Amino acid sequence: MSNTVKLHDKEFEVFIGEDELKNINKDLGDLINKDYEGKMPIILSILNGSFIFAADLVRTFSFPLTIEFVRYSSYEGTESTGKITKILGLKTDIKGKDILIIEDIIDTGATLHQALKDLWSQEPRSIKVVSLLLKPDSLQHVVPVDYIGKSIPNDFVVGYGLDYDELGRDLPSIYKLKSE
Numbered sequence: 272m273s274n275t276v277k278l279h280d281k282e283f284e285v286f287i288g289e290d291e292l293k294n295i296n297k298d299l300g301d302l303i304n305k306d307y308e309g310k311m312p313i314i315l316s317i318l319n320g321s322f323i324f325a326a327d328l329v330r331t332f333s334f335p336l337t338i339e340f341v342r343y344s345s346y347e348g349t350e351s352t353g354k355i356t357k358i359l360g361l362k363t364d365i366k367g368k369d370i371l372i373i374e375d376i377i378d379t380g381a382t383l384h385q386a387l388k389d390l391w392s393q394e395p396r397s398i399k400v401v402s403l404l405l406k407p408d409s410l411q412h413v414v415p416v417d418y419i420g421k422s423i424p425n426d427f428v429v430g431y432g433l434d435y436d437e438l439g440r441d442l443p444s445i446y447k448l449k450s451e
């Protein structure tokens with residue numbers, strides 16, 4: 272894989288390689304396996320960004336689980352619009368169930384904040400959150416994140432499910448916007 276890629280009008284350079292992503296998944300899996308031993312949570316993957324991370328992460332789990340997908344939209348280009356729209360909702364009754372949310376990245380926290388509000392109103396027993404990436408300097412909401420793969424600076428990143436205007440999701444590594 273090349274060290275730089277061009278998507279639309281912008282150049283990106285490798286930031287988190289495939290080996291590091293594998294190690295992150297393994298470490299998260301070890302922690303999550305301890306906490307969910309003897310349980311059977313509903314895994315909630317937040318589309319579209321988390322689909323590749325979710326696919327890799329659930330394969331490190333050693334407890335029984337079911338998977339659902341929900342979809343919110345907030346991003347246009349490289350900026351969060353702050354306006355969160357739910358596009359695809361849950362099909363299952365989650366009352367009394369343990370929920371584990373899988374997110375690709377928490378930026379302002381607006382998406383997660385909205386998702387948690389929706390989900391808690393349906394009375395699950397517990398909700399935990401795992402996010403591959405977190406941009407701590409960008410947070411605008413107080414959101415509980417139980418497991419974090421890696422905290423990163425405020426750079427725009429793509430690959431491994433994350434997009435720049437829908438391109439780049441298929442890249443096996445994570446790339447960041449190249450500084451001029």
Ligand code: IMP
Nearest residue numbers: 320351377378379380381382427428433
């Ligand atoms: P938030 O609502 O601002 O926390 O943003 C959450 C969503 O925006 C994530 O689930 C991503 O889909 C998207 N997002 C945030 N930061 C980035 C980025 O650096 N690259 C690509 N997508 C991002």
Ligand code: MG
Nearest residue numbers: 319320346434
């Ligand atoms: Mg996105």
